[in-house]
Every structure is written in C-alpha cells, then in structure tokens.
Amino acid sequence: xxxxxxxxxxxxxxxxxxxxxxxxxxxxxxxxxxxxxxxxxxxxxxxxxxxxxxxxxxxxxxxxxxxxxxxxxxxxxxxxxxxxxxxxxxxxxxxxxxxxxxxxxxxxxxxxxxxxxxxxxxxxxxxxxxxxxxxxxxxxxxxxxxxxxxxxxxxxxxxxxxxxxxxxxxxxxxxxxxxxxxxxxxxxxxxxxxxxxxxxxxxxxxxxxxxxxxxxxxxxxxxxxxxxxxxxxxxxxxxxxxxxxxxxxxxxxxxxxxxxxxxxxxxxxxxxxxxxxxxxxxxxxxxxxxxxxxxxxxxxxxxxxxxxxxxxxxxxxxxxxxxxxxxxxxxxxxxxxxxxxxxxxxxxxxxxxxxxxxxxxxxxxxxxxxxxxxxxxxxxxxxxxxxxxxxxxxxxxxxxxxxx
Numbered sequence: 505x506x507x508x509x510x511x512x513x514x515x516x517x518x519x520x521x522x523x524x525x526x527x528x529x530x531x532x533x534x535x536x537x538x539x540x541x542x543x544x545x546x547x548x549x550x551x552x553x554x555x556x557x558x559x560x561x562x563x564x565x566x567x568x569x570x571x572x573x574x575x576x577x578x579x580x581x582x583x584x585x586x587x588x589x590x591x592x593x594x595x596x597x598x599x600x601x602x603x604x605x606x607x608x609x610x611x612x613x614x615x616x617x618x619x620x621x622x623x624x625x626x627x628x629x630x631x632x633x634x635x636x637x638x639x640x641x642x643x644x645x646x647x648x649x650x651x652x653x654x655x656x657x658x659x660x661x662x663x664x665x666x667x668x669x670x671x672x673x674x675x676x677x678x679x680x681x682x683x684x685x686x687x688x689x690x691x692x693x694x695x696x697x698x699x700x701x702x703x704x705x706x707x708x709x710x711x712x713x714x715x716x717x718x719x720x721x722x723x724x725x726x727x728x729x730x731x732x733x734x735x736x737x738x739x740x741x742x743x744x745x746x747x748x749x750x751x752x753x754x755x756x757x758x759x760x761x762x763x764x765x766x767x768x769x770x771x772x773x774x775x776x777x778x779x780x781x782x783x784x785x786x787x788x789x790x791x792x793x794x795x796x797x798x799x800x801x802x803x804x805x806x807x808x809x810x811x812x813x814x815x816x817x818x819x820x821x822x823x824x825x826x827x828x829x830x831x832x833x834x835x836x837x838x839x840x841x842x843x844x845x846x847x848x849x850x851x852x853x854x855x856x857x858x859x860x861x862x863x864x865x866x867x868x869x870x871x872x873x874x875x876x877x878x879x880x881x882x883x884x885x886x887x888x889x890x891x892x893x894x895x896x897x898x899x900x901x902x903x904x905x906x907x908x
Contacts, residue, residue, distance in 0.1 A: 561768070611791070641697045648709055705740050705844050707739040710874050736762050744885070828895075829842075832899070856876050
C-alpha cells in the first residue's frame with residue numbers, strides 16, 4: 505500500500521504513527537513508500553541509496569521479483585498451517601538449507617532473537633541431559649549482541665546496553681570473555697560450561713571480525729572438552745560475508761548455528777541448524793512455534809537462496825566488500841575500516857558517527873551508526889562499483905559537513 509492509496513497526507517500518516525505506535529527507535533523523517541533493488545523511495549518518489557537493507561535483510565535487493573512471485577504463488581495456495589501436517593515449501597527449504605551449509609537438522613523460528621533463544625535452549629538441554637543438571641552454562645563474548653528476548657539479551661555481553669537496563673536480573677548461566685581472546689575464553693570455562701557462543705563478526709559491537717586463530721582455537725577447545733560451539737549468524741549468514749555462512753570463511757563447522765535476516769529475502773523467518781546428535785535434545789513439547797516455518801516465508805526463503813546461487817551473490821559480496829573498504833580507507837578522519845564481505849564498519853577519529861549518519865540521510869544515503877564512533881553498512885548484495893563510489897562520495901561530503 506502506498507501513501508496515495510490512503511488519501512492521507514504525509515503529516516497525517518506520521519501523526520497516526522506517533523499517536524499509536526510505541527516508539528523504541530529513532531525515526532528517519534521519511535515514509536518508505538516503495539523500494540526496488542538498491543533504492544528506497546519516499547512518498548514523493550525521491551530515491552534513497554539503501555546501504556541499510558532492512559538491517560542486512562534485503563540481500564537479494566528490495567522487492568526482488570523472484571521472491572515476490574514465490575510469495576504470491578504460495579499465498580494463493582496455503583497461507584498458514586500448524587506444524588502437524590507436512591508443508592511443501594517447509595520441507596524443500598529444510599533440505600536446501602542443510603545441504604547448502606553442511607548441517608544435519610533445522611528448526612524454524614520467526615526472527616533472529618527467537619533463533620538464538622532456541623539455540624541457547626537446545627544447548628542447555630543437551631548439556632543437562634547428557635552430563636547432568638549443572639552443565640548448562642554458556643560463555644559468550646563481551647560487547648556481543650544476540651537479541652532482545654530474555655535468554656538472548658542475557659547472552660548479550662553489554663551490561664550497559666539499553667536492551668538490558670531496567671528489566672531486573674538477567675537469566676543466569678552466562679559468562680563473558682573478551683572477543684578474539686582465545687585464552688580468556690578458555691579461562692572463563694568451568695566444569696559446568698556446555699557451550700561457547702559467538703558472532704563470527706560482531707555487528708552491534710562495532711563490526712569486529714573474528715580472527716582465524718580465534719575461530720579455529722575455539723573449535724579445537726570445544727572438541728577437546730566435550731563442549732558445543734554455537735555461532736550466531738543472524739546478521740552474517742546467507743552470503744553477507746562472501747560465503748553462504750561466515751563459518752565457511754574459517755574452515756570450521758559449528759554444532760548449532762542460528763540465522764535469520766537475509767534468509768527470507770524480505771520476509772520474516774529465522775532458524776537454527778544443528779548436528780544430528782545435538783538436535784536430539786529437542787523432543788516433543790521441549791520447544792515449539794506457531795508461525796515458525798510459515799509456508800509463505802519458507803517459499804520466499806527458498807526463492808531468495810536460489811537467487812543468491814544463480815546471481816553468485818556470495819562472490820559479489822566478497823568482491824564488492826573489498827572494493828568498498830578500499831575506497832572507504834581514502835576518507836578523512838578514518839581510524840579503521842573493517843568488516844567481512846559486505847558487512848562493513850568505519851571507525852572515525854575526530855568526527856561523530858551519529859552526525860555522519862544524519863548528514864548522509866540528508867544526502868539520501870541510508871546507513872546506521874554504532875555509538876559515537878562507528879558507522880555500519882550492510883547494503884544489498886547486488887551492489888556495483890558505481891553504487892559503492894556513490895556511497896563513498898556522499899560519506900565524504902557528510903564528514904566534511906560534520907566537522908564544520
């Protein structure tokens with residue numbers, strides 16, 4: 505639905521949103537009226553270069569035609585079922601995901617935080633049932649972010665983050681260690697630790713990629729101590745980092761991996777994949793979902809994965825990510841440019857990242873800021889060198905404007 509179809513003025517629609525929606529986000533002052541490819545358009549048809557992509561969701565491009573067709577066809581066939589009958593898109597997607605990333609079993613959810621919640625529950629139940637009632641502790645990384653449900657936010661290693669403030673005590677059973685510090689992670693583990701849980705690239709933590717030594721070392725340490733390695737790939741999964749999953753960049757395999765965001769091609773879907781042995785922890789009644797594995801969302805996800813494969817979007821993410829980061833390094837007031845594929849962060853020295861974000865918005869470029877020092881960009885994986893050049897030029901202007 506577009507604004508013109510409502511008969512409302514832009515000011516009237518915004519007023520309704522302000523009156524009735526509980527706001528927990530800083531709004532950009534425009535209406536996302538339509539979108540296509542690497543652009544979003546406001547109600548006047550003004551194009552915005554979209555290097556936000558719904559927070560790493562629209563990886564195959566805004567309103568991808570293959571995804572739209574899959575959604576329309578499935579919505580006309582079966583809109584929603586409960587999880588007792590079999591569903592065609594659900595079964596086909598399960599096979600596609602597991603065979604593509606080399607995992608054994610899948611459990612569907614609706615979002616990234618739900619996927620992480622399921623991953624935590626599976627790991628804890630596996631530990632308690634196999635090793636005893638005290639074997640449920642999980643070590644996660646300082647400055648990590650895993651979501652806003654209680655288990656996921658308790659796993660988040662940011663005690664000063666707004667997502668944890670004011671809710672009382674967190675869920676017990678989590679310990680935190682510095683990211684990329686293998687020895688600190690080893691020291692944080694005890695006889696009651698069942699798993700280590702990390703993001704291959706910390707997104708909300710400032711776009712910090714894991715080192716090869718860290719990832720390889722964690723896998724080896726977990727194997728040697730009968731522990732599980734849990735990877736939160738909600739943001740890094742599905743071609744974002746130059747491979748189908750970020751763990752493939754390191755040549756390792758997790759015991760459980762979570763995913764969401766890009767998986768649905770714009771539709772809401774999350775999931776965890778696990779090895780056969782660990783997946784056995786989930787039995788009848790131990791976990792469930794009403795909308796997880798929704799036929800329309802599964803059809804969209806299947807179409808999105810096919811689009812990623814056909815268009816070689818993992819390769820394009822690796823190529824354009826390297827090109828983009830090289831160009832960003834030429835900007836003034838840059839302390840560091842870091843990332844993996846097209847998950848890109850720029851840390852500033854002497855200029856406020858939030859100001860840069862807003863001044864980019866004024867110039868019709870959509871990005872986000874992490875704290876006062878880092879901007880993060882997660883554009884659609886279909887971007888070209890021309891799109892990167894345009895974004896860099898706008899960021900340069902925004903920086904120059906911010907320091908006046």
